[in-house]
Amino acid sequence: MLPIYTYLIFSVLKPLLFLLKSSVFVQQVINGLTVGGVYALIALGYTMVYGILELINFAHGEIYMLGAYLGIIFLGFFTAIGLTSFSLPLSLFLAFILSIIFCSSYGYTMEKIAYKPLRNAPRLSPLISAIGVSIFLQNYVMLTQGATDKVFPHIVENAGLEIGGVSVTYIQLFIITVSVLMMLSLHIFITRTRMGKAMRAVAQDKTMASLVGINIDTVISVTFVIGSGLAAVAGLMVASYYGLVNYSIGYIAGIKAFTAAVLGGIGSIPGAMFGGIFLGLIESLSAAYISPEYKDAYAFIILIIILLIKPSGLFGKSQEEKV
Amino acid sequence: MLELNNIRTSYGQIEALKGISLRIDQGEIVCLIGSNGAGKSTALMTISGILRPKSGSITFIGSNISNMPPHSIVEMGISHVPEGRRIFSRLTVKENLEIGAYTKKSKFKNQNSKLKKQYEKIFEMFPVLKERQKQMGGTLSGGEQQMLAISRALMSGPKLLILDEPSLGLAPIIVSRIFRAIREINHEGVTILLVEQNAHAALNLSNRGYVLESGKITMHGMGKELLNDEQVKKAYLGE
Ligand SMILES: Nc1ncnc2c1ncn2[C@@H]1O[C@H](COP(=O)(O)OP(=O)(O)O)[C@@H](O)[C@H]1O
Ligand SMILES: [Mg+2]
Numbered sequence: 001m002l003p004i005y006t007y008l009i010f011s012v013l014k015p016l017l018f019l020l021k022s023s024v025f026v027q028q029v030i031n032g033l034t035v036g037g038v039y040a041l042i043a044l045g046y047t048m049v050y051g052i053l054e055l056i057n058f059a060h061g062e063i064y065m066l067g068a069y070l071g072i073i074f075l076g077f078f079t080a081i082g083l084t085s086f087s088l089p090l091s092l093f094l095a096f097i098l099s100i101i102f103c104s105s106y107g108y109t110m111e112k113i114a115y116k117p118l119r120n121a122p123r124l125s126p127l128i129s130a131i132g133v134s135i136f137l138q139n140y141v142m143l144t145q146g147a148t149d150k151v152f153p154h155i156v157e158n159a160g161l162e163i164g165g166v167s168v169t170y171i172q173l174f175i176i177t178v179s180v181l182m183m184l185s186l187h188i189f190i191t192r193t194r195m196g197k198a199m200r201a202v203a204q205d206k207t208m209a210s211l212v213g214i215n216i217d218t219v220i221s222v223t224f225v226i227g228s229g230l231a232a233v234a235g236l237m238v239a240s241y242y243g244l245v246n247y248s249i250g251y252i253a254g255i256k257a258f259t260a261a262v263l264g265g266i267g268s269i270p271g272a273m274f275g276g277i278f279l280g281l282i283e284s285l286s287a288a289y290i291s292p293e294y295k296d297a298y299a300f301i302i303l304i305i306i307l308l309i310k311p312s313g314l315f316g317k318s319q320e321e322k323v
Numbered sequence: 324m325l326e327l328n329n330i331r332t333s334y335g336q337i338e339a340l341k342g343i344s345l346r347i348d349q350g351e352i353v354c355l356i357g358s359n360g361a362g363k364s365t366a367l368m369t370i371s372g373i374l375r376p377k378s379g380s381i382t383f384i385g386s387n388i389s390n391m392p393p394h395s396i397v398e399m400g401i402s403h404v405p406e407g408r409r410i411f412s413r414l415t416v417k418e419n420l421e422i423g424a425y426t427k428k429s430k431f432k433n434q435n436s437k438l439k440k441q442y443e444k445i446f447e448m449f450p451v452l453k454e455r456q457k458q459m460g461g462t463l464s465g466g467e468q469q470m471l472a473i474s475r476a477l478m479s480g481p482k483l484l485i486l487d488e489p490s491l492g493l494a495p496i497i498v499s500r501i502f503r504a505i506r507e508i509n510h511e512g513v514t515i516l517l518v519e520q521n522a523h524a525a526l527n528l529s530n531r532g533y534v535l536e537s538g539k540i541t542m543h544g545m546g547k548e549l550l551n552d553e554q555v556k557k558a559y560l561g562e
Contacts, residue, residue: 194421194425194428197414197418197421197422198422198425200411200413200414200418201411201414201422204411204412204413204414205409205411207373207405207409208405208409208411209422210371210372210373210392210393210394210397211371211373211393211397211402211403211405211409212397212422212423212425212426212475212476212479213393213394213397213398213425213426213479214394214422214425215392215394216394317413
């Protein structure tokens with residue numbers, strides 16, 4: 001018996017060890033974490049709104065797209081007035097803050113105009129309204145910014161670190177760090193603050209939340225503002241990573257992030273964080289080891305398998321638990 | 324303190340309250356009894372602003388609250404423990420209490436010390452909640468959840484506490500514990516509106532009582548009077 005086991009273990013472990021040691025693997029993990037962090041930031045917006053309103057905000061991807069455009073506009077302006085050559089960190093910081101403010105205002109307004117009037121309507125109505133907002137925002141950007149690709153100002157050198165055949169660019173490090181910091185801050189906000197607790201209470205039982213004196217409208221607005229702010233950060237980072245922006249980038253990113261949210265269990269905040277990173281890793285590893293052409297399909301195959309095994313997603317609450 | 328004047332509330336076409344009027348004075352315990360489906364919970368939800376009355380007015384300490392949003396009504400000093408307790412099951416016991424104090428923004432120092440006193444009072448009344456502070460609300464037993472629901476409602480420092488069937492589904496020994504707590508809360512100066520199917524215990528505890536039948540108030544009197552009323556005995560006391 002023993003030799004058979006030994007053989008089996010070695011036959012599985014040996015290629016696995018080789019795989020883990022190889023620089024290709026490490027490289028793909030880093031690439032995956034970069035994209036995954038961005039997916040996670042967008043997925044949080046879907047999952048938070050769903051948790052509170054049971055609405056899939058199809059226009060959320062467009063907020064991310066707006067974030068990317070606003071980044072180009074602000075950084076372009078800062079370059080023109082010479083701020084970027086004076087201090088790059090300062091201009092990046094300002095660009096982030098301004099994009100967050102603008103995108104959050106868009107998110108706030110979108111909820112007030114397109115969703116709030118439909119709060120008590122049948123469930124399909126706000127969904128259709130969301131698709132309407134999405135089409136509107138895409139066309140609004142296409143008309144004002146043009147239908148062709150826009151180039152992100154080349155202000156950060158494509159330099160990086162090179163360790164044992166693995167290269168990590170500074171932009172990648174920046175994206176991973178910022179994503180982790182944003183997720184940590186959100187976690188602290190949700191678990192520790194008065195408003196964070198109110199958000200969790202509203203997600204569990206809106207009637208009871210009003211009976212303890214929570215203004216539901218305020219909590220919903222805060223949810224949209226935070227989700228949109230995270231999407232703005234994601235948009236700006238991706239634009240600087242890929243260097244190109246187009247009015248339709250919100251569509252694919254939105255679907256990917258939505259997949260990540262469902263994968264982790266829609267409505268669950270840790271689920272969205274995990275789902276986003278998981279999705280990024282699957283994409284980059286499958287592109288490297290299986291074939292790059294079907295990169296987008298693998299994510300959906302995994303999604304289908306997970307939903308077949310656990311329909312509520314990896315971190316999701318089972319349906320019975322929701323009263 | 325609270326006055327309902329000819330309140331009508333409907334669910335779509337169905338009129339659940341057909342013009343009810345009642346009055347609660349400062350410091351009283353008033354109960355509302357009636358069989359299942361009479362409209363008791365509807366009346367309470369209308370007072371809290373969750374349901375909007377079709378017509379009629381609700382006055383609380385001199386202001387008309389019938390068009391106020393629920394959160395403003397809590398700020399005015401009305402706290403509602405709904406039927407079925409509705410504990411936030413995925414918040415800890417401590418967080419459930421904190422969220423009960425949501426309207427008390429701890430901006431000021433004296434507000435903080437007031438809150439601290441409130442916690443102490445609650446843990447003295449229900450020591451089990453102190454032991455279970457870190458547990459999720461959903462893991463508590465039915466009786467503990469009722470204690471938590473009442474405590475959560477007290478955290479906002481209400482002038483009027485509304486309780487919807489607090490004894491529902493609880494063992495007799497727990498019920499008497501809850502009723503004792505209600506009396507204590509009233510002694511501390513909180514006015515109480517109590518809805519119960521357990522009419523005997525409720526009428527014994529109350530200064531006055533109203534009987535609600537199919538959306539209408541059919542009887543009204545002192546607690547002891549209603550306990551000895553032949554009709555009430557037959558319909559609600561099983562005698
Ligand atoms: N959400 C609702 N939708 C429609 N009808 C309701 C709803 N809630 C209660 N009702 C109806 O209103 C009436 C009063 O209900 P309720 O106030 O819950 O009675 P009680 O609390 O006295 O048992 C009942 O006939 C009930 O069927
Ligand atoms: Mg009821």
